[in-house]
Amino acid sequence: AQTVTQSQPEMSVQEAETVTLSCTYDTSESNYYLFWYKQPPSRQMILVIRQEAYKQQNATENRFSVNFQKAAKSFSLKISDSQLGDTAMYFCALHNAGNMLTFGGGTRLMVKP
């Protein structure tokens, strides 16, 4: 069985500052993918960024980047220059060979003006 843990239920950050959301996971598979999804108050789950486990280079999408530490099974999300529109629930997810996603419990991020 695989698990995903997000240890920060809630976080806040000032607009324009940087924030890092933590995620740890456990899996017995060697080939897997990791995702961060964002769910704003409108409830639509939106893909933020993805990382292939076999790639050492950390994924980056504009203001969003990850710190992937495979040996430590850690996959944190860094949001730079935070914007009010970044306020949302953020979910870390692990995709296995069975084409199923296992989600963490989520981190509620509040960006303050």
Add this chain to the structure above:
Amino acid sequence: ETGVTQTPRHLVMGMTNKKSLKCEQHLGHNAMYWYKQSAKKPLELMFVYNFKEQTENNSVPSRFSPECPNSSHLFLHLHTLQPEDSALYLCASRPARTNTQYFGPGTRLTVL
């Protein structure tokens, strides 16, 4: 917008009612999923369909009955639900040969 739509967006039903949730995508994706999102719990995978064939039933009670008539449509038929079934039900779809799932906006279900 991800291109995955769900109807209705809100649904209130009694425990003796029968209702259906609908999910639709015209993105050419071949896999579709139902998830349940309850307050203070991680998303729970309910069902997976791949090329219209059910490939996963995550120990879901029989009062939830999925139907996938084609690769563009997915239904979740509901009957004799319990109040604890109140939740946000999310549909997702995935293109072939990728592992990125795209989610719909969800149906907020309240069982009275």
